[in-house]
Amino acid sequence: MSDVDNAQSLHIIPLGGLGEIGMNLMAYEFDGKILVVDCGLTFPTPDTPGVDVIIPDIDYLRQRRDDVIGIVLTHGHEDHIGALPYIWPEIPVTIYATAFTLGLLGRKFREHRIEPPTIQVQHRQPFQCGPFNIAFIPVTHSIVDASALAIRLPIGVVVHTGDFKFDYTPVDGRPTDLYSFAKLGEEGVLCLLSDSTNVTRPGASRPERIVGPRLRELIERAEGLVVAVTFASNIQRIQQIIDAAKACGRKVILNGRSMEANVQVARELGFIQVSDADLVPVKKFDQHQRSNLVVVSTGSQGEPNSSLVRIAQGEHRDIRVLAGDMVIFSSKFIPGNERAIWTLINQLFQDGAEVIHEKDYKDIHVSGHASEEDLKLMLALTRPRFFMPMHGEPHHLHRHRQLALQMGIPAENTTVALNGDRVILDQTGFGLGEPVPHGRVFVDGKGVGDVGDIVLRDRRHLSEYGLVTVILVVEKDSGKLLDRPELLTRGVVHEDESQELLEDARIAVEQALELGPRGMDFSDDEQATANDLAVRALRRFFKKRLGRRPVVLPLVMEM
Amino acid sequence: MSDVDNAQSLHIIPLGGLGEIGMNLMAYEFDGKILVVDCGLTFPTPDTPGVDVIIPDIDYLRQRRDDVIGIVLTHGHEDHIGALPYIWPEIPVTIYATAFTLGLLGRKFREHRIEPPTIQVQHRQPFQCGPFNIAFIPVTHSIVDASALAIRLPIGVVVHTGDFKFDYTPVDGRPTDLYSFAKLGEEGVLCLLSDSTNVTRPGASRPERIVGPRLRELIERAEGLVVAVTFASNIQRIQQIIDAAKACGRKVILNGRSMEANVQVARELGFIQVSDADLVPVKKFDQHQRSNLVVVSTGSQGEPNSSLVRIAQGEHRDIRVLAGDMVIFSSKFIPGNERAIWTLINQLFQDGAEVIHEKDYKDIHVSGHASEEDLKLMLALTRPRFFMPMHGEPHHLHRHRQLALQMGIPAENTTVALNGDRVILDQTGFGLGEPVPHGRVFVDGKGVGDVGDIVLRDRRHLSEYGLVTVILVVEKDSGKLLDRPELLTRGVVHEDESQELLEDARIAVEQALELGPRGMDFSDDEQATANDLAVRALRRFFKKRLGRRPVVLPLVMEM
Incomplete structure (x- = not known):
C-alpha cells in the first residue's frame, strides 16, 4: 500500500463489523467531515458473562464529535441499529434511514427516552450530507426496506452494500435494484465494500x-x-x-x-x-x-x-x-x-x-445474505476499481478477497482491513493511516463501559473456580491477630458439606501467618505481607487438596 | 407398555448417553447380574464452568456393586471409556475390550495409577460373562477395532450397536461384519439398540x-x-x-x-x-x-x-x-x-x-456415525422384534424411532427411554420399572462429585454479576458496630475507578442498619437480621445504581 494522505482522499475507518460478525459501524471521512454508516450491537457470548449487549467503542467519533455530520442506516436489524440508543447521545446528529427502519427505531427511542432528529430517505433519491452525496439503492434482505449506499465524492463513487442478497422474486415485490448497480458500474465505481457474511456458501442464495x-x-x-x-x-x-x-x-x-x-x-x-x-x-x-x-x-x-x-x-x-x-x-x-x-x-x-427445523428440513428457512455467486454478481455489476470486504470475521474477509481476485481485480487493488484500521483511498490506491481507538464496550444493566476486560476476566475466573474471602482481624496498635481467620466461600465447594475442609483451610492460614517473616506482627506496614501470606497459603491449600484455583480475596481489619 | 417384572426379563438401564450425546453407559441386568456396557465421559459446557470432565452418576451400580459382573467396552473413544478411571475403582470388575481399546486404556490407567483386570476380546468369538453370552462384531467407525455387541440371553439376542457406520472400503481393511448382523437377523433378534448420533443426516454415510x-x-x-x-x-x-x-x-x-x-x-x-x-x-x-x-x-x-x-x-x-x-x-x-x-x-x-476446513471444503472430513440409510440398513439386517434408540438427545431418539416405524416395527414395539429409566424387556414387550438414580457427576481438579449443582449455580451467578462481600464488625457484648462496614468486590465494577460508588454503598449499608428494626443492636440473636439488612441494602443499591444483581456475601464478626 502506498502512504497517501491528502485532502482528496477518503478515509475508511471501520469501528465494528470488520473482523467479526455483528456490531457494524463504518466511518467515512472526507474533507474533514465524518459520515457514520450503521450503528449496530452484538450479543454477549460465554466470554462476556453478565453483559447485556456489546457496542463498538466510538472514542474516535467522540474526539471528532464536531466533524460528524450524519448517521446513515442501511436497514433495521439490531447489528446495524442496536447501538444507537447508547451512541447517538454522544454524537447527536441527524439519522437518515428508510421508512421501516425509522418505524422500528421509533419504539427503541421511546424506550430509551431519546428523540434524535431523523430524515426519512426515499430509495434512488440522492441527498447531500456535507461532502457526501448519498443514494439509497433498494436491496433484498431478511428485513424489508433495506438498502445499499452509493456514496458519491469528488474522487469517485463508493458502493457500500450493507447486508443484501439477490432475490428476483421477493415477497414484498421490491427486488434488488440491479439497474442502479449496473449503471454505477458502467459509469465507474471507485471502490466496493461488500457483505462477506455468507461468502463460504457456494452457489446463489435461495429466494x-x-x-x-x-x-x-x-x-x-x-x-x-x-x-x-x-x-x-x-x-x-x-x-x-x-x-x-x-x-x-x-x-x-x-x-x-x-x-x-x-x-x-x-x-x-x-x-x-x-x-x-x-x-x-x-x-x-x-x-x-x-x-x-x-x-x-x-x-x-x-x-x-x-x-x-x-x-x-x-x-x-x-x-x-x-x-x-x-x-x-x-x-x-x-x-x-x-x-x-x-x-x-x-x-x-x-x-x-x-x-x-432447518437442520433436517430443506427450505424451511433461507438466509438473507449473498452467497458466493451473488457476491460475484455484485462485483460483476459494479466493476469496482478497488475492493474492500466488510461484515465478517478475518476468514470471511480473506475468502471474499479471493473472490475479487478471481473476478480480475488486481491483488494490490484489494485490502483486508479490520476494526480500527484507517484505510486511505484515493484514485491511485489504498494506503494505511494512523489506526484509531477501537474495541468493544459492554452494556451491563445501567452501566455502559464501566464493565471492562478486567472485570470480565474476574467474572470468568470466579465462574471457573469460585471465590474464597479471608478476613484477618488485628489489633490496631500491636498488630496481633485478635481472632481466628474467617473464611467465606462461594462456588468452590458446597459449604455445608465441607466444614472439615474449611477448618483445615483456616488452620493453613494460621500456620502460614505464624511462620511468616514477622510472626504475628501485622502492624500497618506489614498488612501487605499478612495479606500475601494468607492468600498464598489458601492458594496452596486449595491447589493441593482440590486441584483448584479459587480467587482469594483478603481483608485485614484493624480494631 | 405392560407392567412386567420377572426372572425371565432383561432390565435395560441407561445411565448415560440417552437424552444426550456423550457419557455413554448402559447397564444390562438379567437374573440379578449386571453387565455394564461402556463407561464414557462428556466435556463441560459454559453451563458447567470450571469443571474438567463430566461422568455418569453410578449410584445405582454402587448400590448393586456385588452384582456387577463385568464392564464391556465397544471402542476406545472418550465418550465410551473416559470415565473408567473414576468409576472402575468403585466397581472393580474385569474389563472386556479389543486390542486397540486396551492399548489406549493402558496409558490412561498408568496416568491414574490403577490396574484393572482386563481381558482382550477377539471379534466373533463369543464368551460368557455371568448369564450374558457376548460376541463382539466388527464395525467401522472413526477409530479402529470398534465393535457392536450381540448379547445372547435365554429370552433372545440383544444387539447393541455401539458407535458405527457402514464403510465398505475401510482403510484398515476391516469392514462392518454384515454377515454377523444378517445371521442374527435370520435367527431372530429380540431387541436392537442402535446409535442415533447422525439420524438427522439423510443418505448413506461417506466412506x-x-x-x-x-x-x-x-x-x-x-x-x-x-x-x-x-x-x-x-x-x-x-x-x-x-x-x-x-x-x-x-x-x-x-x-x-x-x-x-x-x-x-x-x-x-x-x-x-x-x-x-x-x-x-x-x-x-x-x-x-x-x-x-x-x-x-x-x-x-x-x-x-x-x-x-x-x-x-x-x-x-x-x-x-x-x-x-x-x-x-x-x-x-x-x-x-x-x-x-x-x-x-x-x-x-x-x-x-x-x-x-469441512465447512467450506467437501470430503476433507467424514463422520464415523451411521446416517439415515445406514441406520435403516442396520434395522433391515437385524430385523429386530423390539427397538430402542440410544446415543442421542431426545430429538435424535424420537427421530430414530420414526425410522423404525417406517421400517415396519409396530409403535408398541419401540420405546424412547432416557437416562435413569428402567426398561424391562421380555418376549412379550417393553415395560417400565422403578427408575434408578442418575445424573451428571462433575470432576473438578481432584474432586469427583464434590462440585454439585448448587456450587455451579453459584459459579454461574458469580460470573454474571460478580460478588460483594460485606463485613460488619460488632462488639461482642453490646452488639454495637465497631467500625464502618467493609466492602470487597470482584467482577462487579472496576474497584479503582469506582471508589465513589463503593463509598455510597457503604453509606447505604450504614443507613439500613441504623434504620433496622433494632437500631444498632446486633447482639448474637440479631445477627441474622443485621446480615439480612446489609444484604438487602446492597442488593437494592446495586440494582438501583447499576441495574445489576451481584452475589452479596455477608459476615458479622464479633470482637
Whole structure:
C-alpha cells in the first residue's frame, strides 16, 4: 500500500463489523467531515458473562464529535441499529434511514427516552450530507426496506452494500435494484465494500418465496396446533406464514412483544398484508380449536424466559403445546445459540410435538445474505476499481478477497482491513493511516463501559473456580491477630458439606501467618505481607487438596 | 407398555448417553447380574464452568456393586471409556475390550495409577460373562477395532450397536461384519439398540477412503508447510495423511502428546503402516525444508493452550506457520467448540496461511456415525422384534424411532427411554420399572462429585454479576458496630475507578442498619437480621445504581 494522505482522499475507518460478525459501524471521512454508516450491537457470548449487549467503542467519533455530520442506516436489524440508543447521545446528529427502519427505531427511542432528529430517505433519491452525496439503492434482505449506499465524492463513487442478497422474486415485490448497480458500474465505481457474511456458501442464495409452499405443505398436514417460529423483523417470512395459515383455513396469533410491535409498524407502512379478521389475540387462544390456529412466535434462539421457552415448559399463560402439535422453526440456528435451541427442541419433542427445523428440513428457512455467486454478481455489476470486504470475521474477509481476485481485480487493488484500521483511498490506491481507538464496550444493566476486560476476566475466573474471602482481624496498635481467620466461600465447594475442609483451610492460614517473616506482627506496614501470606497459603491449600484455583480475596481489619 | 417384572426379563438401564450425546453407559441386568456396557465421559459446557470432565452418576451400580459382573467396552473413544478411571475403582470388575481399546486404556490407567483386570476380546468369538453370552462384531467407525455387541440371553439376542457406520472400503481393511448382523437377523433378534448420533443426516454415510485423494490434491498444490489437523484416535485418517504426504515426497511430524502415543499403540498392534524413515521428530522441524514436511497435529477443536493454538499464535517452541503455508482441518467442528475453532482459523488466516476446513471444503472430513440409510440398513439386517434408540438427545431418539416405524416395527414395539429409566424387556414387550438414580457427576481438579449443582449455580451467578462481600464488625457484648462496614468486590465494577460508588454503598449499608428494626443492636440473636439488612441494602443499591444483581456475601464478626 502506498502512504497517501491528502485532502482528496477518503478515509475508511471501520469501528465494528470488520473482523467479526455483528456490531457494524463504518466511518467515512472526507474533507474533514465524518459520515457514520450503521450503528449496530452484538450479543454477549460465554466470554462476556453478565453483559447485556456489546457496542463498538466510538472514542474516535467522540474526539471528532464536531466533524460528524450524519448517521446513515442501511436497514433495521439490531447489528446495524442496536447501538444507537447508547451512541447517538454522544454524537447527536441527524439519522437518515428508510421508512421501516425509522418505524422500528421509533419504539427503541421511546424506550430509551431519546428523540434524535431523523430524515426519512426515499430509495434512488440522492441527498447531500456535507461532502457526501448519498443514494439509497433498494436491496433484498431478511428485513424489508433495506438498502445499499452509493456514496458519491469528488474522487469517485463508493458502493457500500450493507447486508443484501439477490432475490428476483421477493415477497414484498421490491427486488434488488440491479439497474442502479449496473449503471454505477458502467459509469465507474471507485471502490466496493461488500457483505462477506455468507461468502463460504457456494452457489446463489435461495429466494425467500421458496419457504411459502413448504410452510403450507406442513400446515396442511398438521392435525393439531401449529407454532411457526421466526424472527420478528422478518416481515416477508411473517407474511408467508400468515398466507399459508389462511390458505389452510387457520387464524393467526402473534406471540411475543416484538412480533406484535413489528407487525404493527409493517401494517401501518404497508409492508405486510393482514386483516384484523385473520388475527386472534393471544388471550383468546382457548376460545378457538387448536387445529384452527397458527401461532407466529418469537423465541427461535431458545432465549431463556422467552415466550416460546415458557410454552415448551408448559408455563405460558395462554398457549400449550400438546402431543400431535407441530412446531416449525422457520429460522436460523445463530452460531453460539445452538445449545439453547436444541434444549428447546428436545423439550418440544418430549411434549409430544413434531418439530421441524432447518437442520433436517430443506427450505424451511433461507438466509438473507449473498452467497458466493451473488457476491460475484455484485462485483460483476459494479466493476469496482478497488475492493474492500466488510461484515465478517478475518476468514470471511480473506475468502471474499479471493473472490475479487478471481473476478480480475488486481491483488494490490484489494485490502483486508479490520476494526480500527484507517484505510486511505484515493484514485491511485489504498494506503494505511494512523489506526484509531477501537474495541468493544459492554452494556451491563445501567452501566455502559464501566464493565471492562478486567472485570470480565474476574467474572470468568470466579465462574471457573469460585471465590474464597479471608478476613484477618488485628489489633490496631500491636498488630496481633485478635481472632481466628474467617473464611467465606462461594462456588468452590458446597459449604455445608465441607466444614472439615474449611477448618483445615483456616488452620493453613494460621500456620502460614505464624511462620511468616514477622510472626504475628501485622502492624500497618506489614498488612501487605499478612495479606500475601494468607492468600498464598489458601492458594496452596486449595491447589493441593482440590486441584483448584479459587480467587482469594483478603481483608485485614484493624480494631 | 405392560407392567412386567420377572426372572425371565432383561432390565435395560441407561445411565448415560440417552437424552444426550456423550457419557455413554448402559447397564444390562438379567437374573440379578449386571453387565455394564461402556463407561464414557462428556466435556463441560459454559453451563458447567470450571469443571474438567463430566461422568455418569453410578449410584445405582454402587448400590448393586456385588452384582456387577463385568464392564464391556465397544471402542476406545472418550465418550465410551473416559470415565473408567473414576468409576472402575468403585466397581472393580474385569474389563472386556479389543486390542486397540486396551492399548489406549493402558496409558490412561498408568496416568491414574490403577490396574484393572482386563481381558482382550477377539471379534466373533463369543464368551460368557455371568448369564450374558457376548460376541463382539466388527464395525467401522472413526477409530479402529470398534465393535457392536450381540448379547445372547435365554429370552433372545440383544444387539447393541455401539458407535458405527457402514464403510465398505475401510482403510484398515476391516469392514462392518454384515454377515454377523444378517445371521442374527435370520435367527431372530429380540431387541436392537442402535446409535442415533447422525439420524438427522439423510443418505448413506461417506466412506473414510474418500478423504485420502482430497488430502493428496491439497498437499500436492501446497507450496509451503502443510499442517494437517485431526483427532489423535482416528488412526485410519492419520494413515491417509501419512500416505498422502509420502506420495507427495514429504516427511511427517507427529505433533501433540496423544498423537504420538496413539500412533505408537497403533504401530505396535499393526493398525497403522508407517516406518521410522517417514517420520521426523518435532525437535528437528528446523532441519528440514518446510515444503518437505507435513505436520499431523491434534488441537482441531481450538482447545486453549493446545499445541496448534500455540503454533497459530507464534508461541510454539519448534513449529511456525507462515504466509504461503496450508493448514488442513481434517476434523469435525464439534458442537459447542465452534467459537474456539473459528478463533483459531481466523488467527491462521491472519498468519497468512490458507486454511481448509469441512465447512467450506467437501470430503476433507467424514463422520464415523451411521446416517439415515445406514441406520435403516442396520434395522433391515437385524430385523429386530423390539427397538430402542440410544446415543442421542431426545430429538435424535424420537427421530430414530420414526425410522423404525417406517421400517415396519409396530409403535408398541419401540420405546424412547432416557437416562435413569428402567426398561424391562421380555418376549412379550417393553415395560417400565422403578427408575434408578442418575445424573451428571462433575470432576473438578481432584474432586469427583464434590462440585454439585448448587456450587455451579453459584459459579454461574458469580460470573454474571460478580460478588460483594460485606463485613460488619460488632462488639461482642453490646452488639454495637465497631467500625464502618467493609466492602470487597470482584467482577462487579472496576474497584479503582469506582471508589465513589463503593463509598455510597457503604453509606447505604450504614443507613439500613441504623434504620433496622433494632437500631444498632446486633447482639448474637440479631445477627441474622443485621446480615439480612446489609444484604438487602446492597442488593437494592446495586440494582438501583447499576441495574445489576451481584452475589452479596455477608459476615458479622464479633470482637
